[in-house]
Amino acid sequence: MRGGDTVSSMTVEDQDPTATRGTDGIASRAGAAAAAGSGSGATGATGGAGTAGGAGPTAAGTRSGAPSAAGGRPTGDLERYAGLFAQRTRVMKSSAMRDLMALTERPEVISLAGGLADTTLFPAEDLAKVLSHMAAGDSARALQYAPTEGMAEIRPCLAEVMAAEGTIVDPDDILVTTGGQQVIDLVCKTLVDPGDVIVAEAPTYPGAVPTFSAYEADLVQVEMDDDGMRIDVLEETLDRLEAEGRRPKFIYTIPTFQNPGGVTMSLERRHALVRIAQERQILVLEDNPYGLLRYEGDPLPTLLSLDGGRFVIYAGTLSKILSPGIRVGWALAPAPVRQKMVIGKAGSDLNSSSMSQLFVAYYFRERDWRDYVRHQSAVYQARRDVMLEALERHMPDGTTWTRPKGGLFVWLTLPDYLDTTDLLARALQHNVAFVPGRGAFLDGRGGNSMRINFSGVGEDDIREGISRIGSVIAEQLELYASIAGTARPRGGSTRSGTKDARTPDAPHDSSIVPLRTAGRRRGTA
Ligand SMILES: Cc1ncc(COP(=O)(O)O)c(C=O)c1O
Numbered sequence: 048m049r050g051g052d053t054v055s056s057m058t059v060e061d062q063d064p065t066a067t068r069g070t071d072g073i074a075s076r077a078g079a080a081a082a083a084g085s086g087s088g089a090t091g092a093t094g095g096a097g098t099a100g101g102a103g104p105t106a107a108g109t110r111s112g113a114p115s116a117a118g119g120r121p122t123g124d125l126e127r128y129a130g131l132f133a134q135r136t137r138v139m140k141s142s143a144m145r146d147l148m149a150l151t152e153r154p155e156v157i158s159l160a161g162g163l164a165d166t167t168l169f170p171a172e173d174l175a176k177v178l179s180h181m182a183a184g185d186s187a188r189a190l191q192y193a194p195t196e197g198m199a200e201i202r203p204c205l206a207e208v209m210a211a212e213g214t215i216v217d218p219d220d221i222l223v224t225t226g227g228q229q230v231i232d233l234v235c236k237t238l239v240d241p242g243d244v245i246v247a248e249a250p251t252y253p254g255a256v257p258t259f260s261a262y263e264a265d266l267v268q269v270e271m272d273d274d275g276m277r278i279d280v281l282e283e284t285l286d287r288l289e290a291e292g293r294r295p296k297f298i299y300t301i302p303t304f305q306n307p308g309g310v311t312m313s314l315e316r317r318h319a320l321v322r323i324a325q326e327r328q329i330l331v332l333e334d335n336p337y338g339l340l341r342y343e344g345d346p347l348p349t350l351l352s353l354d355g356g357r358f359v360i361y362a363g364t365l366s367k368i369l370s371p372g373i374r375v376g377w378a379l380a381p382a383p384v385r386q387k388m389v390i391g392k393a394g395s396d397l398n399s400s401s402m403s404q405l406f407v408a409y410y411f412r413e414r415d416w417r418d419y420v421r422h423q424s425a426v427y428q429a430r431r432d433v434m435l436e437a438l439e440r441h442m443p444d445g446t447t448w449t450r451p452k453g454g455l456f457v458w459l460t461l462p463d464y465l466d467t468t469d470l471l472a473r474a475l476q477h478n479v480a481f482v483p484g485r486g487a488f489l490d491g492r493g494g495n496s497m498r499i500n501f502s503g504v505g506e507d508d509i510r511e512g513i514s515r516i517g518s519v520i521a522e523q524l525e526l527y528a529s530i531a532g533t534a535r536p537r538g539g540s541t542r543s544g545t546k547d548a549r550t551p552d553a554p555h556d557s558s559i560v561p562l563r564t565a566g567r568r569r570g571t572a
Contacts, residue, residue, distance in 0.1 A: 135241075140260040140489075150475060157512040160480040162254075162306060162455055163503040164367050168423055173414060181402075181409045193401040195393045197223025197377070200408035204416075205363065205377045211417065212338045214352040214361075220379055222388060225399045227336055227364035227376040229392070231255050234297065234332050234360055235262040236391040237384060244288060244295040248276050250458070250487030250496070252306045252334065255299060259489070266489045267295070273449075275302055275312025278319045285327060297330040297360070302350060304337035304454025307487050307498035311452060314347055321350055324358040330384070334362045337454035339420050342428035344452050351379060360384060365407065367455070368420045373403040427455065427502045430509055434501040437510045441517030443524055455502040458484075460495060465523055467497040473523070479515040 150156065181189060188198075202218035209216055224230050231254075239245065241263035247255070249268030259266050267288070269281050281298070288295060300320070302312035312320070324331045333350040351361040356379060364376035380388060392398075410416065434457060438448055445462040459481075461467065467483040474480060484496030499516070501509055 138260055140257050156478045156480055157508045158480045159499040159512050160482045161500050161503040177410045181405050185405050189402045189405045193398040195389050195398050198404045201404040204411040214349045222378045223399050224376040226374045227362045230362035230378040231258050233388040233391045237387040238296040239264050244293050246295045247299040250307050253486040275316055278316050297332050299332045301334045307456050308458045309449040309451035309456045321353045331359045333359050336364045336367045339368050340424055341453040375403050430501040433506045433509050437513035441514045443521040455500050457499050459497050463495045466494045473519045477515045479512045
C-alpha cells in the first residue's frame with residue numbers, strides 16, 4: 048500500500064456537496080445552509096443517516112432563531128435567514144452520532160450507536176446525598192459564577208484521576224472545561240485558521256468532525272492498525288505536507304481505547320509520536336476519555352507524561368468514568384497555549400457549571416470514585432465479552448472486528464462492496480442501530496465499516512442487537528451474491544481480515560483502508 052493511499056487530504060469544503068465555491072450572496076448560501084439545516088445534506092458522507100435536524104450542531108436555522116417545525120426540522124422560510132449565515136456554515140458538518148440520536152431514542156430500537164456511560168449504574172441515593180450535602184454546605188457558591196480556569200477544589204480531584212493512570216500534574220495547571228468536547232473546540236479556536244491542517248487517525252472520533260469542520264480545517268487522516276496510528280505513515284504524511292509548505296497545527300489522537308477504532312497505541316509508537324512532535328515541533332492533542340476503563344493488560348503512559356507537557360496538549364473528561372451529564376472535562380497545555388484557551392473559553396461560556404464542579408468536589412470527598420470506576424469496568428468488560436461472543440456467532444464470513452482491551456467500542460469492517468449507511472436504514476427497520484463508519488472520516492472513506500458500542504445497553508440487548516445486525520449483513524451479502532451471479536464466499540479464512548470475501552465483480556473502493564483487526568480468527572479474536 049502506498050503512503051498516498053493511506054491518507055486523505057481534502058479540505059472539508061472539498062467534501063461537502065452543499066458547499067458552493069466562489070459565489071457569494073443569498074442564493075448560493077441559501078442552498079448550502081438549507082442543506083446544512085436539513086441534517087441529511089449536512090452530513091454529506093453520512094447521507095441517509097442524517098435526519099435529526101435540530102438535534103445536530105448544524106441546525107443553523109434553529110440556532111439563528113429561525114422557526115422550526117416539530118422535531119427541529121427547518122421550515123420553508125429558512126431562505127429568509129440564509130444570507131445572514133457565516134461562511135463557515137457552508138462547510139459545517141453535523142455529527143453522525145447526534146444525527147442518529149433522534150432515531151435511536153425510539154424505545155423499540157436497540158441502539159449500539161451511542162457512546163454512553165451507563166448512568167443507571169450510579170446509585171441514585173449517592174447522587175441525592177452528595178447533592179444535598181453540597182446544597183447545605185455550599186449553596187451560594189454552587190449558584191454563583193466561578194473562575195474561567197475552574198474552581199480550586201475540583202482541580203486536585205482531576206489531578207487524582209490523572210495520577211490513577213500514572214500521569215502526575217500540578218492541579219494549578221488544570222483548565223476545567225465543559226466536557227472534553229470543549230477542549231477540542233478550544234484547541235481549534237486557539238490554533239486553527241481556515242485551511243490549516245489537522246492530522247488525525249483514520250477513523251477519528253466522529254464528534255470531533257463537526258468541530259474540525261466548523262473551524263474550516265483541512266483534515267488529513269492517517270491509517271491505524273492494531274497498535275494505533277501508523278507512525279511510518281504519519282512520517283510520510285508530515286514529509287509530504289512539509290514539501291507542500293504546510294505545517295499541521297496539531298496531531299489529534301485518542302491513543303487509548305480509541306473511539307471509534309477500539310485499538311490502543313503501543314508503547315513504542317507513543318515514544319515515537321512524542322519524539323516526532325518534539326523534533327518537528329508539532330503540537331499533539333491527546334484525547335483520553337477512556338484510559339481508566341481498562342479490562343485487560345497494563346496501563347500505558349500517556350503521551351503527556353512521556354512529553355512532559357512541552358508539545359502535548361491533554362484532554363480529560365469525567366463523562367465516561369462518572370457522568371456525561373455533569374459536563375466536566377479538563378485540559379493541560381503549554382502555558383502560552385493554555386492562556387489563549389482560557390480567553391477562548393471565557394468567550395464561549397465564562398465558566399463551566401459551578402454546580403457540577405462542586406458536585407465533583409463533594410463526591411470525591413465523600414465517596415471512593417475508584418470504586419465506581421471498578422464497578423463500571425466490570426460491567427462493561429462483561430458486556431464487551433458478550434459482544435465479542437455474539438460477533439463470533441452472528442457475523443457472516445467476510446466481516447472483521449477489533450477486540451478492544453478497554454473503552455466502549457468495537458469497529459466492524461465488512462466486505463468493501465457493502466455500505467453501512469445503506470445498511471443502517473435496513474437495520475433500523477429491524478430496530479437496531481449503529482454508527483456508520485463514514486462519520487469518522489472526512490473524505491468519504493469508511494463506507495464499509497461501523498462503530499458498535501457495548502456499554503450503553505444490557506447483555507441480552509447486545510446479543511439480540513448483534514444477531515439482528517448479522518442478519519441484515521447476511522441478507523445484503525446474499526443479495527449481492529445473487530446480483531453478481533456468484534455464491535457468497537464461505538469459510539473461516541475470510542474472518543482473518545484478509546478481505547478475500549470480495550465478490551468477484553463487486554465494485555472495489557480502494558480508498559478504504561480497514562483497520563487490520565484483532566478479531567481475525569475464531570478463538571483469537
Ligand atoms: C474521544 C472523545 N473525545 C471527547 C468526547 C467528548 O466527551 P465529553 O464532552 O462528554 O467529555 C468523547 C465522547 O464520546 C470522545 O469519545
